Amino acid sequence: MDSINYTDDKNLVNYDEVAELYESVGFGKASDYKGDARYRATLSQPGTYAFFALDSNNHLLGMLRAFSDDRICTWVADICVQPQWQRQGIGAHLMGMLEKRFGHTAIYVSALSGSEDFFEKQGVKRASKLIACARRGGDGLS
Template identity: 35%
Template sequence: MTDTPLTILHNPPLSDAQCASIAALYRAVGWGVPGTMTELRDLYEFSSYTLLAQEGDLIVGLLRAESETAQTTWLAEVAVLPGFQAQGIGQRLMARFLADHPRRTLYTDATEGVEDFFLRHGIALRRPRVPGPRKADA
């Protein structure tokens, strides 16, 4: 982390630079890129809840969720750029998400190997779990 303060943005309209930064984060964590930049922008802007952790112009973390009913919300994705992991960014995103969704049933399709992160925050796991990203052959 640099000396630039971390900013958490809630449901922001996305600039082209933010879309490119989100796409880079997806690639860095092994998720690939969900289609074109227009499709990525639509994915975020039509989601019911998004958070972006931004340091300067760089998106270093994200969280996206969908409200399914007045009582139920699906946590679709949470990720932190590898060079910024283990610095509390994921914790900050989850704390904001939980504060914004009191008295709701929250669940996710947890990626294998990170179930404990979600369970610690009271997020139910839907089965089957989603396989983790595949590592490129060395």
């Protein structure tokens, strides 16, 4: 097994690999992201944080993107791991990095159906008074 390096250094990440990662987990087509300056800027916006899992050649294996005010709340926007690397602890490690950095805030997740157990294992429990809502349809998320 290759060694896995974990980092929050966005300069180590190839944005085309992020686009390919998104496609590999069903978050659209890589071609929709590649070459789009707005997409590249999403990881650099104030209040946007990201944690990455890279192999020994700095190829992207997984990532977690979150929004936080660093005081009250943190929201996991997405967490994705290349399918062939899933169930090997990468997602749990990325969640651990988030917890270490933002454990002083409330952490919220809008989980896709079927992933709730993963988040519960990471200490993020279902909240009976919260419901996830979406405006955009047709992308499999609503």
